[in-house]
Amino acid sequence: MTRHPHALDRRTFVTGAFATGALVAAGSTLCGCAAGAGTGTGGASAGKAALDSLNADVKPATDATVEANEGVYALLDFSDETEREFASRGLIAAPDTLEITGEDGKVVWSQKAYAFLDGAGNAGDVDETSAAFDADGTGPADAPDTANPSLWRNAQINHFYGLFEVVDGIYQVRGYDMTNITFVRGDTGWIVFDPLMSCECSRAAFQLVTDNLGERPVTGIVMSHPHVDHYGGIKGIVSEEEVAARAIPIIVPQGFAEHAVAENVYAGNAMGRRAGYQYGTFLEAGPQGKLSIGIGMGQSTGTVSYLAPNDTITATGETRTVDGVDMEFQMTPGTEAPAEMNTWFPGFKALWVAENCTATLHNLYTLRGAEVRDGNAWANYLMETLARYGSEAEVTFQAHNWPHWGTDFIKEYLTNTAAMYKFITDQTLMYLNQGYTQEEIAYLIELPAALEPHWYTRQYYGTISHNAKAVYQKYMGWYDANPVHLATLPPERSAAKFVEYFGDVDAVLAKAKDDFDASDYQWVAEVTNLIVFADPANQTARLLCADALEQMGYQAESGTWRNAYFTGAKELRNGVDADPKYRATVSSDIMRAMDVEMLLDYLGILIDANAAADTNLTVNLAFTDEEPYLLTMRSGIVLYQKGVRSDSADATLAMPRLGMLAILARNEDAQKKAISIEGDQDVIAKLTEHLVAFDFFFNIVEP
Incomplete structure (x- = not known):
């Protein structure tokens, strides 16, 4: 296969320095000090001993991170x-x-x-801030190592x-x-x-x-x-x-x-x-x-x-x-x-x-x-x-x-x-x-x-x-044409198999600590996160993964990458903080502005169709302020047709458009006030039996 003259040979690319580099600026320059480092050979015992020193504290910048950040001034x-x-x-x-x-x-x-x-x-x-520069003009004197x-x-x-x-x-x-x-x-x-x-x-x-x-x-x-x-x-x-x-x-x-x-x-x-x-x-x-x-x-x-x-x-x-x-x-x-x-x-x-x-x-x-x-x-x-x-x-x-x-x-x-x-x-x-x-x-x-x-x-x-x-992704989608990736295992299963193949997980973690000391932070994050997905209770893996993410965050030029690294580190160290203060207070305005088809689409999104596989319903929606719709639930899947009515429907619901909000919210009092039912009086309960309540604070860096 012909390669672009500036492109690396695939073998060199996958197995060489690019496979282990730590980023100086997210998506930009690679940290030269990490290239080829971090094999873990010969240092397992030292790394294993060092694992005992891991803790959930925020850490300072390592020497490698300090060097990487100092290098930005020359760029x-x-x-x-x-x-x-x-x-x-x-x-x-x-x-x-x-x-x-x-x-x-x-x-x-x-x-x-x-x-x-x-x-x-x-x-x-x-x-004042413009004057905060080193005497030689190379950069802000107050930029920290982190x-x-x-x-x-x-x-x-x-x-x-x-x-x-x-x-x-x-x-x-x-x-x-x-x-x-x-x-x-x-x-x-x-x-x-x-x-x-x-x-x-x-x-x-x-x-x-x-x-x-x-x-x-x-x-x-x-x-x-x-x-x-x-x-x-x-x-x-x-x-x-x-x-x-x-x-x-x-x-x-x-x-x-x-x-x-x-x-x-x-x-x-x-x-x-x-x-x-x-x-x-x-x-x-x-x-x-x-x-x-x-x-x-x-x-x-x-x-x-x-x-x-x-x-x-x-x-x-x-x-x-x-x-x-x-x-x-x-x-x-x-x-x-x-x-x-x-x-x-x-x-x-x-x-x-x-x-x-x-x-x-x-x-x-x-x-x-x-x-x-x-x-x-x-x-x-x-x-x-x-x-x-x-x-x-x-x-x-x-x-x-x-x-x-x-x-x-x-x-x-x-x-x-x-x-x-x-x-x-x-x-x-x-x-x-x-x-x-x-x-x-x-x-x-x-x-x-x-x-x-x-x-x-x-x-x-x-x-x-x-x-x-x-x-x-826009042009090719998620698939890279390698058939091994057509049906990859979910992360928990693949992680469990990787860990099974590792054999001695403690030895793997000791090698990972050696690689951390060699500033190979991306690899350390990957291998330790595998262990976390296989065993979320493995504190050593959690803490070492967090430390690696933290150093990458210190080096990142992208503020969003810095935040992602730090948030992952925080949740690995302390778990997910589900305090509502971290969420915006969302009014019902956007829901009230949804048209009928948007509301019906959202109904379909909220239903666990596999759980509702035996549910089959036909419902006339006689909106008082919109055109009528025929809603069909087929094996738990929500379908609809505008301007259609069925004489053999299970029920007919007469309501304003916003009556759909009472259905989506499973608010029985609001339903009684806004909706009149002709036919099966239990039709709304059947429609909403398998609605899912989304948990906002779901896990991201662990299963």
């Missing part, structure tokens, strides 16, 4: 302060400390927790918070949630872009605007895409009654509602749990804890709301004038979200790039789980953005991080961002067509040298590694 120009200057420009006001609480006193957002980054925590400290210096720098800049002017008439409150909330001044009020994730956060941000720019009503809302951090705080700035009474437009891209439900309801429980790993929800902030995630400081945990959109953009070039402000929209579906759009403000020469440009490499696949994104489309839409608006735009601003000013800079910013996604897509396809699998490609691919130095192309959120795997 990047830490004297280039362009992004820090952009992030601090235009500050109008910021409180001395910022901590937002809910009505119950729960802290839902805290910048106070990150005060260790710069001493006070807002853009007013930019002079943090990749590049990520530490990003965290410092992301820690700036307050009210900022983008241009006269466009303002952002940044650092009040994971997302920015933007206020565009109209003739009489504010047009608000992306009202954050939590109502408490958006309410506090709106108050900051009012206190400093005067009291003005909300006259329009634009939500760039259907991720919850871009719409969940909407009721913190406006009520459903106000929207109706003042005919406030809520403008979204086509497909917004459908995808908001798909991400936040259909797979919402699993995504929510996994998001805790990605965003560091279970972690304390600190030099040995969570930092930024590249697009902000993490996820708020306040009240999530939803208001149904009432104005949909369907095509690029569509325009709206809201409260005297002209806006032109560019559709960018399949980029950062399945439904997304940029906005051009010709009167301001300002370009809103939503989450398509975020001053970091973003995700083609997000670690919390979501549909794989189209890197090729992402690149092409950004080049279209450049063609349509690049010659006129004087500032770009976005839903995360900070604006970028200057037409020439913007052209480079758009081009280089597009180039990242195009390169990852094209090169993954180049490698997979040579027969490489996604795991191999993830180690082979790295950005060209011309793109690496830009601070806005660094891997703080997405990584080259997992984005390459996403491209592979």
